[in-house]
Amino acid sequence: MKTISFILNGKKTVVEVRDSETLLYALRERLGITSVKEGCEIGECGTCTVLIDDEPHYSCMTLASKANGSDVKTVEFLGTADLLHPLQEAFINSGAVQCGYCTPGMLLSAYSLLLKNKDPDTDDIREAISGNLCRCTGYIQIVEAIKDAAGLCKHNS
Amino acid sequence: MLPDFASIIAETKEEALSCLSSLERAKVIAGGTDLMVKMRSGERYDHIIDITNIRELDGIAVKDGVVVIGPVATHARLGSDAAIRENAPGLALACSLVGSPQIRNMGTIGGNIVNASPAADSIPPMLIHDAMLTLESKGSSRKVRLEDIIVAPYKTSINTRELLGPVEITSLKGYREGYFRVAKRATWAISRLSVAWAISEEEGTFKDVKLAIGSCTPMPFRAVKVEGLLRGEKRQPGIIAEAVRIALEEIKLISGIRPSFAYKLPVLRGILENVLGGE
Numbered sequence: 001m002k003t004i005s006f007i008l009n010g011k012k013t014v015v016e017v018r019d020s021e022t023l024l025y026a027l028r029e030r031l032g033i034t035s036v037k038e039g040c041e042i043g044e045c046g047t048c049t050v051l052i053d054d055e056p057h058y059s060c061m062t063l064a065s066k067a068n069g070s071d072v073k074t075v076e077f078l079g080t081a082d083l084l085h086p087l088q089e090a091f092i093n094s095g096a097v098q099c100g101y102c103t104p105g106m107l108l109s110a111y112s113l114l115l116k117n118k119d120p121d122t123d124d125i126r127e128a129i130s131g132n133l134c135r136c137t138g139y140i141q142i143v144e145a146i147k148d149a150a151g152l153c154k155h156n157s
Numbered sequence: 158m159l160p161d162f163a164s165i166i167a168e169t170k171e172e173a174l175s176c177l178s179s180l181e182r183a184k185v186i187a188g189g190t191d192l193m194v195k196m197r198s199g200e201r202y203d204h205i206i207d208i209t210n211i212r213e214l215d216g217i218a219v220k221d222g223v224v225v226i227g228p229v230a231t232h233a234r235l236g237s238d239a240a241i242r243e244n245a246p247g248l249a250l251a252c253s254l255v256g257s258p259q260i261r262n263m264g265t266i267g268g269n270i271v272n273a274s275p276a277a278d279s280i281p282p283m284l285i286h287d288a289m290l291t292l293e294s295k296g297s298s299r300k301v302r303l304e305d306i307i308v309a310p311y312k313t314s315i316n317t318r319e320l321l322g323p324v325e326i327t328s329l330k331g332y333r334e335g336y337f338r339v340a341k342r343a344t345w346a347i348s349r350l351s352v353a354w355a356i357s358e359e360e361g362t363f364k365d366v367k368l369a370i371g372s373c374t375p376m377p378f379r380a381v382k383v384e385g386l387l388r389g390e391k392r393q394p395g396i397i398a399e400a401v402r403i404a405l406e407e408i409k410l411i412s413g414i415r416p417s418f419a420y421k422l423p424v425l426r427g428i429l430e431n432v433l434g435g436e
Contacts, residue, residue, distance in 0.1 A: 002164070019164040019205070022193075042194045043260060044345055055233070055262045061193040062263070063186070065164055066207065109258065130344035131257030 004068040008033075009077040017064040024048045026064035027074065035075045035104040039133075046132030049105035050074050056109045056131065075104035078111060086152040087111060087145070094145035098136035105132045110146045118154050120146070159196050164205045170293070170320070173208050177318050178295035180204045185320060187229045188263040190256065191272045214267075214322070217241060224286075226324045228267025232256070232279070235266055244328035247336040247353050248282035254336075255279070257344050267321045273307045273376070274347075280307075280377045281353035281369035282336050286326035292319045307376045329355045329367070333435075337428055338371075348372045350421050354432050363387045366433075370404065373421060374411045380404050387433070397433045401426050 005014045008031065017026045027033040027050070039045035041060045048060040051073040079085035087110055090096070097103050106129055113120055113128035120128070125146045126139075134142060164186075167173035177183055183204040186192050196202070208214055208229060215227040219240045226235070235241050236253030255261055255269070255278050269279045270290065280303070288303035292315055303324075306313050315321065332355040340346035351371035357364045366387045371377035383400045390396045405422050412418075 002166075018161075020159045020162050022159070025158075041197060043190055043256075046257070046259065049259060052262075056259045057262055058190075058259045061189050063164065063189065063193075063205075063207065065166060066189075066209065068166070128258060131259040 002065050002068075004065060006067045006069060007071045009073055019063075019065065021064045022060055023050065023062040023064045023067050023072070024059040026067075027059060027072075033074050033076060037101055037104065039101070044133075045102075046105045046109070047102050049108050049132060051108050051112055054112055054115055056105075056112050058131075073108070073111075075107050078107060085111070085149075086156070087114070087149040090145040090149035090152065091142070094141045094148060096137060096141040096145040102132055102134040102136075106134065106142060110142075110149070113146070114150055114153055118150065120150055122147070159193070160199070160201045162196075162202050162205050164207060166207045166210060168210050170211055170213055170322075173206055173211060173320055174293060174295045176204065176206050177320060180206075183317070185271075187265040187268050188231065190260050190264040191268060208320070219244060219328070222328045222330075224326050224328060226266055226326065228270070228321045228324060229265045230267075232261040232264050232266070232269075233258070235279070236261065244330060245282060245286055245326055245334070247334045247355065248279060248286065248326070251278040251282045251336045251338075251351075251353065254338060260345075266324060270303065270306070270324070271313055271315060271321055273309075273311050273313050275310045275375055275377065276348045276351070276372045277377065278336075278338065278348055278351065278371075281351050281371040283324070283326055284369035284377060284379050285334075285353050285355050285367035286329060289325045291322035291325075293322045294318045294320070298322070304376075304379060310375045329357075332357045332365070332367075335432070337432070339424060339428075349417075350425055350428075351377070352425070352428050352432060356433070356435075358392065358435075361392050363390050363392060368404070368429075368432075370408065370425070373408045373425065378407075378411070380407060382407060392433070392435065394434075397430060400433060401429045404429055 027036045037047040039047035043058045043061045049056050050059045079088050109129045125143050182202050184202040185206050214229045218225045224244050232252040232255045242249045269277045334355040336353045338348040338351040353369045355367040366384045368380040383404050
């Protein structure tokens with residue numbers, strides 16, 4: 001076992017994990033962060049996406065011990081039911097959520113993009129979410145939602 | 158679930174080498190994008206040594222026309238690094254095509270080398286830059302050319318006590334350099350065919366040609382016969398046709414006739430004609 005200490009959604013977190021445990025498992029089973037989903041488990045679907053130091057990573061292929069000393073963000077960081085993030089608002093308004101299984105990962109990839117690029121074009125957005133699969137929407141609504149949210153974020157800042 | 162193992166987070170190279178020298182069934186992990194998948198499908202190790210925190214294995218530096226790349230530098234880093242884009246633009250491009258954004262944030266150049274996939278995107282560009290590897294074990298170190306280390310698909314001659322150190326590539330500033338791959342889709346796709354090239358010309362004459370081809374042979378290879386044929390020749394259709402013929406013959410000689418060649422070889426012919434013809 002290893003004791004790891006890291007920032008999770010802005011809060012210092014200390015947790016004991018098994019050496020052979022993935023970050024996905026530690027987040028879901030030890031820390032109750034069930035927005036991070038288990039999908040393919042081989043790094044091909046993106047539903048386990050988390051941000052490590054603000055860059056998207058697959059938590060299913062990341063050993064939990066690697067999170068030690070880093071900054072980890074999940075969709076809980078973006079907004080709450082009381083105050084949604086503009087990206088979340090835009091996803092709802094554009095119909096970018098259907099079954100919802102890809103949504104947390106999709107939002108995190110989009111959020112990471114907007115941190116680096118305030119004015120992304122369609123190609124930038126498609127590239128940024130290219131590591132996240134959605135089998136419901138066909139992506140068009142998702143791309144539109146991210147574009148709308150970028151406009152809102154720019155307007156607000 | 159992964160099979161059980163004990164993990165060691167090495168903070169220095171000495172720690173990693175010490176563990177590698179004495180532990181049985183030990184394996185180095187960096188980004189984990191290949192190893193985690195293999196372990197999940199049953200590959201077992203007793204000890205996993207995480208080298209990602211070792212500072213001296215990270216980073217990119219340029220000295221006297223040689224670019225020194227730390228093996229734990231990620232594909233994302235190589236794809237965007239100013240020194241790589243300036244001195245090895247084909248390598249920067251190849252790294253920016255690997256996997257998906259998440260895979261590029263995790264997977265490393267060292268991992269791409271030791272995994273030794275025939276379709277590894279970074280290997281053909283490194284071959285044209287005469288990549289030289291440093292392999293270290295406790296108390297010793299050796300330098301080996303990249304093309305000598307890969308002995309079969311997914312197999313290298315790196316022994317289990319050795320750690321991959323810095324990767325040195327020579328700058329090819331002034332060359333016309335590129336990387337082109339054919340894959341089934343843009344993201345998460347394995348290259349079906351890849352070509353890396355660097356060409357220096359003077360008044361329509363090939364001064365130097367470097368050409369590497371991936372995904373056609375068990376290991377990506379340097380087409381040295383083609384390079385030798387073209388050096389010093391005027392760039393004209395006859396010699397280019399001959400060069401392409403030699404490249405295709407060499408592939409057939411190495412791999413035999415494979416079913417995929419009915420598609421691959423005509424496509425490769427077109428790519429090589431464009432590359433050598435300067436289009």
